[in-house]
Amino acid sequence: MLNFAMGTLYSRFMEKEVTNFEEFHIAILDIFNTFNASLPGKHYDAPARKEIEACFTEWKGAEESERKKVFIEFMKKKVKLSKLDDATMVTGLVTPPAAMAAKRAGESVPQLRMIKAIPDIIFVPSATVLALVSVKLSRRIFLGNVASPS
Template sequence: MGMAMSFMGVGLPSTQMFNYAMGTVYDQLMEKEINDFEDFHKSLLDLFSSFNASLPGKRYDAPLRKEIEACFTKWKGAADEKERKKVFIEFMRKEVKICKLDNTTLIVGLVMPPAAMGVKRAGESVPQLSLIKTIPDVMFVPSVTVLALVSAKLSRRIFSGNAAS
């Protein structure tokens, strides 16, 4: 079925869809008043935040501050609105990357729920930790897992020197 449709030339080309989507994204960016780099940076980070919050599935990493500054310089130096849009679309194509999970996050996410259950069962037998019996498993396990994931991510950022943009 798909082969027959491809021979017929039915469907929208991917470049037209991409340009339409990027035009919509650019319009959303331009809704806010941009006077200087800080406004541009804030607007771009807000755009990424709304993308990651509303779109299911893949998450996107925001580019580094230096890359955003370089884009802003080109964007500000553009002659007209059409050129600015072209600079922005090229920046989005080149610098926006899909967020990838590292092995540490994956391992912590898989190992932590059974470990949390084991810790809870062991803690219930210790008289000093009698309070742990009152916490339901459905609250304890996800809470401990999320805390472990956050601490793994933060410690990885601190030790590797990667700062958030």
């Protein structure tokens, strides 16, 4: 079953004309984008650019008959299921009640009276999304687990 899926991926990959690294990189990212958009719940992390460059070098140097094997091995080894970290989970659980408490406290402060005009149904999800985005960004900045652009 896995070989069938990988064969289908490779067929889709080969539909595009791949002559240089940029086209190869775009084709790989397109595969991950298609996967993540079509599969509910599960998402996959794309490999780092350096790993894709190494695969491209090996793929480009391989004979036409071996290219599919190189691609399939790369996908088997480098495709990782995206995992939700603890900080994101805790933030997602704690932020809604904290946002409600902050809104109630802010309504009594004269400088923040305009906060009463914002409905709870808009305020709480907005605060939660902002908190989740800030946790993701801060983890990427401080831990450096982001695929480098070069």
